[in-house]
Amino acid sequence: DGGITQSPKYLFRKEGQNVTLSCEQNLNHDAMYWYRQDPGQGLRLIYYSQIVNDFQKGDIAEGYSVSREKKESFPLTVTSAQKNPTAFYLCATRLTGGNTIYFGEGSWLTVV
């Protein structure tokens, strides 16, 4: 089944712990993105990657890190440096030359 898979759907972590959110796609899209969404708010861009082994900071990259070792995978690590990590995290992809962005179903992260 083609698409974007984010895991886990729900994640609880203690304050001070790093946590990694997975994003896998089999759409053969070059560009991948991570967004954060707080309740009742829009989406804010954290990091994006246009090609393997390359990525750029978005608007709110502080406290986050990413890697792009394979075209299919773009994991996001929420580090202990992120002050307010509790949020809904969305991964998205885009085919180079295309205008449409495709989103995964999201991951809810709660830090207690």
Place this chain on the structure above:
Amino acid sequence: DAKTTQPNSMESNEEEPVHLPCNHSTISGTDYIHWYRQLPSQGPEYVIHGLTSNVNNRMASLAIAEDRKSSTLILHRATLRDAAVYYCILPTYSGGGADGLTFGKGTHLIIQP
């Protein structure tokens, strides 16, 4: 970056048409107008996009003003499943970057049975 302005919320009745407005007065000549919608606790999904001409697909219609400074997403016959947040964006990828990939708060569409 070209920005968009949408009403915070709108309400409509089931089986009636819905017109969702979007203002983008600083749009450039090459900016496409995209609409996405987001159901609760899900990722946004693509609805429709256009450049200059009005566009139709199975989900909705997009009416673009002649000066391109505004557009309207039209749901011809709203159902309860259309209740969602609707985002109007102007994505641009000049230089391969992520310019314009900003999703504001969108319009929260409420459908009354």
